[in-house]
Amino acid sequence: MIPIAYNVRSVVQRPVSTALTALGVGLVVAVFIGMLALANGFSAALAKTGSKQNVIVLRKGADSELSSGLGRDVSSIIAADPHVATGADNRPLVSPEVYVLVPLAKSFDTTQIANVVARGISDQAWQVRNNIKITEGQRPASGRAEVCVGSRLTSRFPHTGIGQSIRFAGRDWTVTCHFTAAGSAFESEIWGENEQFMPVFRGEVFQSITFRLKDPAAFEEAQRALQADKRMTVDAHRESDFYAQQSQLLGRILSFLAIMITTIMAVGAVFGAINTMYAAIASRAPEIGVLLTLGFRPWTVLVSFLAESAFIAVIGGILGCFFALPLNGIVTSTTNWSSFSEVAFSFRVTPLLLFVGLVFAVAMGVVGGFFPALRAARLQVVQALR
Amino acid sequence: MKYFRLVLANLGRHKLRSILTIASVALALFLFASLRSVVTTMAAAAQFGGARRLVTLNATGLVFPLPLAYGNRIKALPGVTGLSWANWFGGRYGDGKNFFANFAVDAQSYLELYPEIVMPADQKQAFLQDRTGAIIGERLIHDFGWKLGQNVTLQGTIFQGDWTFTIDGVYHPTDPAIGDNVLIFHHDYFDERIGRAGIAGWYIVEIDDPSHAPQIAKAIDDMFRNSSSPTKTGTEREFQASFATMWGNVSFLMSTIGLAVVFAILLVTANAMMMSARERTGEIAVLKTVGFSDRLLFALVMVEAGALALTGAAIGLGGAKLLYPAINFNGAGFLPGFKVATSTLIIGALVAVGLMLASGLVPALRAARLPIVQALRKVE
Secondary structure (H helix, E strand, O other), X not given: OOOHHHHHHHHHHOHHHHHHHHHHHHXXXXXXXXXXXXXXXXXXXXXXXXXXXXXEEEEOOOOOHHHOOEOHHHHHHHHOOOOEOEOOOOOEOEEEEEEEEEEEEOOOOOOOEEEEEEEEEXXXXXXXXXXXXXXXXXXXXXXXXXXXXXXHHHOOOOOOXXXXXXXXXXXEEEEEXXXXXXXXXXXXXXXXXXXXHHHXXXXXXXXXXXXEEOOHHHHHHHHHHHHHOXXXXXXXXXXXXXXXXXXHHHHHHHHHHHHHHHHHHHHHHHHHHHHHHHHHHHHOHHHHHHHHHOOOOHHHHHHHHHHHHHHHHHHHHHHHHHHHHHHOOOEEEEEEOOOOEEEEEEOOOOHHHHHHHHHHHHHHHHHHXXXXXXXXXXXXXXXXXX | OOOHHHHHHHHHHOHHHHHHHHHHHHHHHHHHHHHHHHHHHHHHHHHOOOOOEEEEEEOOOOOOXXXXXXXXXXXXXXXXXXXXXXXXXXXXXXXXXXXXXXXXXXXXXXXXXXXOEEOOHHHHHHHHHOOOEXXXXXXHHHHHOOOOOOEEEEEOOOOOOEEEEEEEEEEEEOOHHHOOOEEEEEHHHHHHHOOOOOEEOEEEEEEOOHHHHHHXXXXXXXXXXXXXXXXXXXXXXXXXXXXXXOOOOHHHHHHHHXXXXXXXXXXXXXXXXXXXXXXXXXXXXXXXXXXXXHHHHHXXXXXXXXXXXXXXXXXXXXXXHHHHHHOOOOHHHOOOOOOOOXXXXXXXXXXXXXXXXXXXXXXXXXXXXXXXXXXXXXXX
């Protein structure tokens, strides 16, 4: 085998050309990782929103909370259902919720309006959803116009500090606390008491009812029982599945974009890499002739040049990872068109994604280096040495 | 012109290399044009809106309706010349995978306020007289294979039940922002089926003069300020723009990616072009010996670089310009009126010129300054 040191030294011999090629590959890898990190972050935020132990009940046929509506009678039927878990105080863990969108002006540009979710919850909601943590302040008191604001909203919308008041639905609401929800979409919501929200929004109607299952494995049974109940027409979804499905449309668009853009980019970069390797090999024909004369087999020459190409690509890949890393955690927001609400989420650059980026770089290097390396291996010694 | 063959011969010597270079430039500019078009299309959609049309919504939010009774009070205001109303329906067709907008409108007045919706007079007449009729944008005909006169059943997601409509007409929007994937049906029929709830999702108000828009909008909102449903009125353009801003910073992301793409591919390409020029040191020395001037050689190398860059650009930009209309692309309904703008083509061409300079200048200068004796020594 030809020592790898030969390739490494050759690469170092032409620093400008190597740097340009590696930088090109690096940018492709960075865009690849960045776009997947975006799609990843969005899906993760919504996937984490739902819990496997919870069931969300909507009116039959409704594909989002926005288009659903359930009366108080449904809420009492569900509260009495034997599949519902009970809390420490022996009350059923059920939260009948009002779900509405309110237009709020953003902090940095008050002409930009976002549709923010205002969720009217019952007292049990804090227990039904076990990933909610109040970071600051006190829960809204029952019977008062008070709200708790998700942590992702506080920096992007004005008047969301504790003690301040936000205005929507023609009333002022005092902010009494901030909460986090493990990075999920709940963090982009405003929570208040359902009995307070009902009269100012849509009247005596809930949009969804979420409850904790007594036995998480018995979901199908609970679903069948609820949907067969003649007193109401509802659909029951596992909460985790429901939110995963809400993320599907936009998640798919983002992944599709990521793959399409990077494929085209990668093809362009591979073409460039092929050219660079051909030019490198053409200028090193005498060297290759010497190698062959020394007795190295043609296939070792092939492997050697493939390794060289892959080496440049790996440098590029590592560069790309470094370019993409600062993206991790950056918060961006867009409208989730399935629910029509604004969701904030962060880019998620995971170790797996970085690894995939590196593999992608190596693949570009090997594909780009193959034909030039083949030519190198097939050089006629006499001709090459002339 | 007599050097044309020389340039051509030079390009043809490494056919594969020239083709790959052209192809990667073409891909870079194709992507650039596509991404920039997403941004320009979204910006164009935000600019849509008749100057004389205002939109009145419920101030509480997009999903809250307004009483139908507001119509007459708005109409009576001075400066208001026309009025129509509509309600979002959100029905689902089939498995719901192919989403399209559908809403109920007061047909007669709506079609008067929107001359952008164009269809044959007999179809329009048929629709106006058919209470359970609907008109659809021409794209839906292709997407679902529907025919004129056919019955189509939507499942209500907000308003329960199966709703069957007869397709009475197919319209063509003269402004792409209207959308050619919309189903429109009668508000009166809608209102009847939901039990005469008397609601309108939004009002479209036509005014006599665009310059009166702020006063009239304020007059409408003042009129309902202390009622059960306060309103928020703005120009149609503001209404459209608010939808565009819902994407957040997607357009910023797109342009960043577009820049990274162009930069990455151009780096690699410029590098390849410079390497190939370096190989020809001996040849250039020979040309100089034969009597080619420094200036001429500089020009020849630049022309060669330019030929590669501009051919690639022409293929990439032209491809984008031709491909999208050919496949009737609208970004799964999110980008109605997707179009590669002329400004995109011009910027793309400038990028190609930049590439020509970046990749040609160094080799061309080297060629012009090459000392013959030294160069020829290497050739043997």
